[in-house]
């Protein structure tokens with residue numbers, strides 16, 4: 001039996017006013033593999049992802065990370081075991097690349113030497129040359145480079161889980177393709193349990209082993225990546241056709 005890295009067990013989420021954002025979601029994410037979450041805007045992808053690091057608490061059901069219920073977990077320790085990458089990067093503008101990338105280690109009280117060594121390693125992992133970039137500020141970087149720093153920061157504590165919410169959403173197609181290549185190699189190397197929210201079907205198929213489609217807060221398809229393009233599931237077909245339609249004269 002493969003090890004389960006993250007589990008959603010009958011998870012629902014209802015807002016105070018009664019609006020249901022997630023309905024009875026059960027998924028087991030195999031440790032060391034990448035799962036992509038797809039679905040139209042507002043389908044609940046980000047809400048589901050944020051349950052993993054306790055930014056959102058399920059109304060019913062449980063989320064388990066490495067077999068531990070997140071509800072009872074020490075949130076700080078839990079978040080240290082989970083890397084989190086978002087489209088806006090969340091880098092501190094007044095801090096250098098080195099400090100940004102090492103922030104989680106600094107918060108964990110690691111020594112300066114230890115932080116410098118680790119930051120050098122994770123920067124190299126994401127394709128940033130340490131001496132060239134370490135003293136720069138976020139505004140002195142391109143969007144792709146900023147995203148690399150965000151990824152380096154997420155990897156610095158060597159988390160077992162990596163949450164990525166539209167990490168490449170703000171990048172031009174060429175930079176995005178470069179980043180996808182880098183990410184694919186990196187994910188193969190590091191063996192994390194990854195949950196990736198994306199709107200880009202090709203990106204999902206390139207990076208993920210499994211693709212889960214959400215619609216109105218429910219799972220409507222759960223497929224191996226290689227099954228997606230041939231799927232007869234109407235939700236999946238709609239998505240594939242929307243992406244791959246040809247321009248009619």
Ligand SMILES: Nc1ncnc2c1ncn2[C@@H]1O[C@H](COP(=O)(O)OP(=O)(O)OP(=O)(O)O)[C@@H](O)[C@H]1O
Pocket residue numbers: 015021039040041042043044045046047048
């Ligand atoms: N705390 C909240 N209070 C009110 N509405 C919320 C809250 N959190 C999320 N929503 C709403 O719930 C729905 C699902 O949001 P969510 O961000 O999970 O969707 P998504 O699939 O990630 O969308 P996108 O692809 O646009 O990022 C949206 O309609 C959003 O406005």
